[in-house]
Amino acid sequence: MIGNSSVGGFQTLEARWKMASVKKTERREVYIGKLEYGADLLEEITAICREKNIRLGRVQAIGAVKQARLSYYDQAKKEYQLYELDRHLEITNLTGNISLKDGEPMVHAHVTFANGGGRAYGGHLASGTIVFACECVIEVFDGPELVRGHDQTTGLSLWEI
């Protein structure tokens, strides 16, 4: 049920929360390839998007890195805390999206890494993560542009839809 519904005198969750904002898109094309040894993982994916003029899409990757740099968003302080993992790690999963910020393609990706013992680390991918090997798939979507702007509630740069 949607809207100002109530059950037993209490408002339902749907009534108290704003509805999710979604847009319809279509998949236009898919790029698949590898990133070079020594490349910066986030910067390289962003460079591909700029070169191919990919303004809306999603990215997925697996591989390994020589070192990682991640961040964690502190919701109370409304700021990112950066941390480094100065070790060799597997990229067990990279999932991200591509949209626009300040008129340029921006890649927002989260990553899970694993060490030799199978222990996992994860977070928001930051510049400074160095590729050992990486196989990458980028899906390009047709549809309305999604533009990031400052969100007062969270302090994050979110889609203005």
Ligand code: ZN
């Ligand atoms: Zn993030």
